[in-house]
Amino acid sequence: MSLACLFPGQGAQSPGFLHRLPEYAVVRATLDEASATLGTDVLALDSAEALQSTVAVQIGLVVAGVAHARALAQMGLTPQFSAGLSVGAYPAAVCCGALDFADALRMVKKRAELMESAWPSGYGLTAISGLSETQVETLINAHTQDGGERIYVANVNAPRQIVVAGADTALEAFATRALAAGARKAQRLAVSVPSHCELLADATEQLVAWSRDIPFRSPEGVYVDNRGGRPLHDGEAIRADLATNMRYTVLWFDALTVMIESGATVLVEAPPGQVLTDIAREHYPEVAALSASTLPLDRLAATVRRRLGVD
Structure with a gap:
């Protein structure tokens, strides 16, 4: 019986999500540490207006994830596995001890700033449900051959849940094409940059150079x-x-x-997400998948202990 902590990516956020974190001293301390590190009140980052910026979103998701992981650890629940989707990889790295929280905050702030400055507007992500990766790639090729602006496969979240990246106009045209080809849904995500494609190659090179001196360690558990x-x-x-x-x-x-x-048998998704929980429940129903944003922390911890068979 093993615990895995999962950390969601952009699109999971909603206004007020940092204010909805559980009222525990370790959570408050995490918020204060983040504010001191960044020189700004992180609780100002989850307003509807602030969340228009990918910088605020990415920082907020790291803060929420680390606060959640620290609260669980204080209750004696340390994961054997840590993983995060996209920016969720940052709190996952902190959770397993590979990266200090302050360094993660500084690095993710730089990451988001580079992404935002590379493509300040007119780009984003759309989730295609009901088609396989191969089917989506075939549609992308047809879209390109018809003169459409380039579309990229950004995420393979599940066998039939594929996220694509590109310009707004291209995404709109591709959504129409995907629905006509049998997609169940084509949903624009609350992401304002073309993540996870070669449009961010230059930004990536800059972040690699910028982060060269940040100390990393071998993980405790599995990253x-x-x-x-x-x-x-x-x-x-x-x-x-x-x-x-x-x-x-x-x-x-x-x-x-x-x-x-x-060997992961219990999966806990950090706030504010439930998408990763839903994917796990659909494809691995034998595993206990829990969303921390849907349960009070004490009940969540009790459920995890019961599922793990520990006191």
Whole structure:
């Protein structure tokens, strides 16, 4: 029986999500530490207006994830596996001890600033449900051959849940094409940059150079990466994953599968998400998948202990 902590990516946020974190001293201390590190009140980052910026969103998701993981750890629940989707990889790295929280905040702030300055407007992500990766790639090729602006596969979240990146006009046209080809849904995500594709190659190179001197350590437990959906065992490999994951397709379903095949039996998704929980429940119903944003922390901890068979 093993615990995995999962950390959601952009699109999971909603106004007020940091204010909805549980009222615990360790959570308050985490918020205060983040504010001191960044020189700003992080609780100002979750207003509807602030969340128009990918910088606020990415910082907020890291803060929420680390606060949640610290609260669970204080209750004696330390995960054997840590993984995050896209920016969720940052709190995952903190959770497993590979990266200090303050360094994660500074690095993710730089990441988001580089992404936002590279493509300040007119780009984003759309989730296509009901088509396989192969079907989506076939539609992308047809879209390109018809003269459409380039579309990229950004995330493989599940076998039939594929996220694509590109310009707003291209995404709108592609959504129409996907629905006509049998997609169940084509949903624009609350993401204002074209994540996880070569449009962010230059920004990635800048982040790699900027983050060269940030100290990373080997993880305690298993850290599962975004790019390959596989365990990484040393700090330098985790540094490379965090510094470069914005330009590569996120293989989330591979990451989820490798954790379960390696023995994860209880999965807990950090606030504010439930998408990763829903994916796990649909494809691995034998595993206990829980969303921290839907349960009071004491009830969540009690449920996790019961599922793990520990007192």
